[in-house]
Amino acid sequence: MLGGRLSLGQVIAAVGAIIVLVASFLDWVGSGGVSGGTVTGPGGASVTVPGVSGPSFNVWEIPGSVLDVFIVVAGVVALLPALLAFADAAEEFSFVSAATFVLGVVGILLVAAFLTVDFPGEGAERELGAYIGLAGFLVMAFGGFRTMQEEVVAGEI
Amino acid sequence: MDANRLSQGQLIAAISAIALFIISFLPWFGISGGVVVQGVGAVGGSTNFSLWEAENPLDIYLMIVILVALVPAVLALAGGAGDAPLAPFATALLAGVGTLLILYQVFDTPGDADRKVGLFLGLIACAGVAVGGYLSMQEDVGGERY
Numbered sequence: 598m599l600g601g602r603l604s605l606g607q608v609i610a611a612v613g614a615i616i617v618l619v620a621s622f623l624d625w626v627g628s629g630g631v632s633g634g635t636v637t638g639p640g641g642a643s644v645t646v647p648g649v650s651g652p653s654f655n656v657w658e659i660p661g662s663v664l665d666v667f668i669v670v671a672g673v674v675a676l677l678p679a680l681l682a683f684a685d686a687a688e689e690f691s692f693v694s695a696a697t698f699v700l701g702v703v704g705i706l707l708v709a710a711f712l713t714v715d716f717p718g719e720g721a722e723r724e725l726g727a728y729i730g731l732a733g734f735l736v737m738a739f740g741g742f743r744t745m746q747e748e749v750v751a752g753e754i
Numbered sequence: 755m756d757a758n759r760l761s762q763g764q765l766i767a768a769i770s771a772i773a774l775f776i777i778s779f780l781p782w783f784g785i786s787g788g789v790v791v792q793g794v795g796a797v798g799g800s801t802n803f804s805l806w807e808a809e810n811p812l813d814i815y816l817m818i819v820i821l822v823a824l825v826p827a828v829l830a831l832a833g834g835a836g837d838a839p840l841a842p843f844a845t846a847l848l849a850g851v852g853t854l855l856i857l858y859q860v861f862d863t864p865g866d867a868d869r870k871v872g873l874f875l876g877l878i879a880c881a882g883v884a885v886g887g888y889l890s891m892q893e894d895v896g897g898e899r900y
Binding site: 660661662663664666667670692695696699700703706707710711715717718 | 808809810811812813814815818840843844847848851854855858859862863864865867
């Protein structure tokens, strides 16, 4: 049903948006914790002590961060064509593809900066969610770029 | 350089972007507190943070907004304004989202820190960049420049 109304670029952008939104609920920052080990006592008796993982935070739990709001805005913009198709709405916004591309590229820059020069906390560790979020923004930006190209080919611009 | 080459929208966006850059070095957040020491009395202190000192991706984001807003102005001054057709739209979009992000910080400060003057001036400057970008888009649609 939706395949006929959405272009391939719009589908790719929507998939990227879903990846980013799902990744935002995964852990982005972890505090490392204490690794386990084996303690050998007198008489040769040993006790294995399990490791204790520290608290981890997803995007919504990082104090003072605006990444969560940005992810919502970028995700909604990238999902807009799919949402309109679901609602069977006739409206078409010509700026959505360019907005998806621009917000996707800025999202890549923000998450890349977050993972490198702007990582919060000392001794904290980068978790899987941040990398999935980065991949999601890459997919979203590519989808937006492809949609722009499709619109050029279709003579809409 | 001839400033007359800039449209009204580009000029507003560029001036607001430069203002936003300067404002980013003012205090945006502050932490204050005090303790009562027996025999000494109340001891208090406060520390202010500029946008760059606060642990927040907002600094990177607003730096991108500033650069995107200045690109059309620099290109226009260099006589190559037609090389960045997406720039006015990107300026309006990113500055609009930036205004939203700063507004969010006004209500949700990092670690319940105090709001300082830079936060409010930054909000106004970022809104100025968004307005400049929007006016620049309208000028492009009207065919006045390209």
